[in-house]
Amino acid sequence: MLTLRKSDERGYANHGWLESRFSFSFAEYQDPNHVHFGPLRVINDDYIEAGKGFGTHGHRDMEIVTYVLEGAVAHKDSLGNAGEIVPGEVQRMSAGRGIMHSEFNPRANERTHLLQIWIIPDRTGGSASYEQKAYSAEEKRGKLRLVASPDGALDSVTIQQNARMYAGLFDGDESAVHPLEKGRLAYVHVARGEVSVNGITLATGDAAKIENESEVRIDSGDQSEVLLFDLAPLNS
Secondary structure (H helix, E strand, C coil): CEEEECHHHCEEEECCCEEEEECCCECCECCCCCCCECCEEEEEEEEECCCCEEEEEEECCCEEEEEEEECCEEEEECCCCEEEECCCEEEEEECCCCEEEEEECCCCCCCEEEEEEEECCCCCCCCCEEEEEECCHHHHECCEEEEEECCCHHHCEECCCCEEEEEEEEEECCCEEEECCCCCEEEEEEEEEEEEECCEEEECCCEEEECCCCEEEEEEEEEEEEEEEEECCCCC
């Protein structure tokens, strides 16, 4: 079963310096029908104006993944990590029992576009940690490249949950098939472009919730960038 989540059905906020679309309940946007999907808790589609950002703030008991589409994010945290995240890189921050950090757009004349993703961890407490890795366009061209997993497989960043995140670039006849084990969920988010998912066309910002299927097929891409989440049901 595939349930389509259209881009314009998402929550929306515009704070001047920050424009956001929310796939799941977040801040002032509360939707009891879209709180989480398995352990996938947040996909915020954020545009941050030049020189602006989030001041120092705290998180706990959440796996936070940042995926930059355009521009850059400057990160600084209470563990001593500091640097920039640019397109092609994936940042993972395990909040554990608590971490403080800040994020802002360091560019003077360029807006930053990013996806911030939260995944509910399979355990609470513990030590906070940080990881950042780069993946070339060639690794994602016409395929689904594993970028986050519970065991760090294939040089992916490591998250504390039975979930895997893949990134892919598709255009023209490029396609990929991802098998799903029985009982697992899949969530496909189109970061940009247009693509067919199991025969259904999705455009920029659209998503598909997939349950009780044996595979996810992605094809007929039109300069598209896609994230796929392979998820165990929550608490399994």
